[in-house]
Amino acid sequence: MLPFVIRRFFHLIPTFLGATLLAFLISQLVPGDFLTTKALEPNVRQETIDRLRAQFGLDQPIMVQYVRWMGNIVRGDLGMSFASNQPVVNVIRRPIQNSLYLVVFATVLLWAMAIPLGVFSAVRQYTLGDQAVSAVSYFGLAIPNFFFAQVLILSIFLFRGFTRENFGWSGLVFPVAGMTSTGWESFTPWQQFWNIVHHMIVPGFVVATAGIAGFTRVLRGQMIEYLQSDFIRTARSKGLGARAITYKHALRPAIIPFIAGIGALLPSLIGGAGLVEIVMAWPGITPRLLDAITRQDIYVVLGFLVISSLLLMIGNLISDLLLAVADPRIRFS
């Protein structure tokens, strides 16, 4: 197993280099940099600009800048943020962490909801329940998640209006903005944790919606195919219970493609989370990325691109490993 992991890891290196080079070249599309705007300020002398430019290495040719920057990344240094004048690592750590909370939560939710729904649909094929599930999943696949988030926010407000009039209770069922309540710092750790989870429910659900819908539909198809296959008939004729057949014999092979798909799922979850983060004021990657890019804080932008692509590749690696564990037909050799 270990040699397999190591080989896969080395396979990632050229891809990573390619991705960072692409990101770097794109960031060079705009001539001028943070200092060009600074040079326009009347009280900044040309010498200061030149000194800063040399300090940041901005006077070198692009490829030299790239190699230098890459060398620093390998040493764990993502450079300095021009705008906030502190290491990029400090600027991007929290947003990445916050986005990951959301993505992990959404992934768990996705699996927790899609598996039972898919199995239900397959076992009760063509019943009313099955048709309802597939109608809802068409709906989930088609609704843009930023719109869905807005609709949920509106519903939560309308619900508050309803409870206020009828029961005199004017709280919100779920928080609709941000990641923590005010005064969060003074909570006990346990309260802090639950507070974040509480904030995560609506955005997490929205991020997971399209995934749940797609996953359910495909799982249903897979399950139906396996339930009609020969080994299931054998299991039935052996007198095995329906539960064991469904969950042990049909679900296990049916689920394998999804384990392989975790890696492919990640980018869509990260991307999908992005728009929801904007709507629900979640302090994640996308709001900060937009902010950094309008300020031309190029190393922060690059930092986000590099770390997110690194996370993606690690996600892919993990899903390969999980696949090998889940599918006995795969051997590492």
Next chain:
Amino acid sequence: MATRQSARARLAEAADAAVAAEMGGGKSQGRIVWEQFRRHRIALFGLVILTAMYLMAAFAGFLAPYGINEYRRTPVSAFMPPTKVHWVDPETGRLTRPFVYEYTSDRDPVTRQRVFVENTEGPRYEIQFLVRRPSQPYKIFGTFQSDLRLFGVAEPARIFLWGTNSLGKDLFSRVLYGGQISLTIGVLAVWVSLTLGMIMGVIAGFYGGRVDDLIMRLVEVLDAIPGLFLLIVLATLLRDPRNPLAQAFGLQMTSGQTFLMIVIVLGFVGWGGLARTIRSLVLSLREMDYAQAAKALGASEIRVMFRHLLPGTASYVMVVLTLAIPGFILAETGLSFLGLGPSEVDSASWGLLLRDATARGISIQFVPWLLIPGIPIFLAVLCWNLVGDGLRDAFDPRKRR
């Protein structure tokens, strides 16, 4: 973008279907597929709705009572709720020609929220059909100029079927105009993606070896950066007036150039998957007898690739294309939603219209009609998905009815 997993599985199904479809009967392939498609009720429903939506977008100028950018500063009409259309005469209690009242604005004494009240004391304004508004001409298909509008009311009354936005622009009209952008960008971007994907996929599959490795590595590299971030960065940087490309266009991009830019960016970010699937099809097709025969007859490599191999992927590509469009529509509306698409001033896109609902200082429960532009996005994506699924089933002989 959002549903890559299921999209992949569907692509796999489509690939099987395409291979199987090669063995047709006496009828032509197109005829069989159309006959199969017609029996697919839900897919047909999707096709009808889509046709209606595209027609409405094409004739937006005629259907919309107001111009794309038309608004009046006085009297205040920002955030007006949908205008109430009366069908019943309040005096006689009988059905009558639909009419509206003029609205006056006031502040709520408690919340200080602006409220609009119908002036029922004032005159009634009947809704007129086929009115001419010479002050607001429009063009259909960019060529036929006209000023005829399907309906309207006489000034000073105004009719806002779906309310107004922060500047007092009519949302109903803007949703219609927005369709022109949101419904076409996705389709055009798919073609850009397809062209890139086909060229790269065919080359990779045909030559194999080093070239194949290089192209597939490139696809992997593109895949390694989350698509949304790549889109955000590209769309922002390309729009920057200091950019050499932007300077070539003249400092500020016009709406048409921004439109083109978004199409190209979306297409560029999305071609990888298409290239990968076309490559794998070509890998098997190039071993077929007819491809070998063409080569033996002395056809050039280019001819074999584009004349013999590429057409073999056609039925499959059609399905992939249809299923890829909704993803591109979602990506465009998402970009516009972030304010990185067409600009507010001279154009509208559904994503951009939805952006109004999240603007600072807006509480959605007071202006719920601002969410209406989300419904056409949903419908368009849903119907493209339905049509794509129907098409895939129609190509699949195992699902023949």
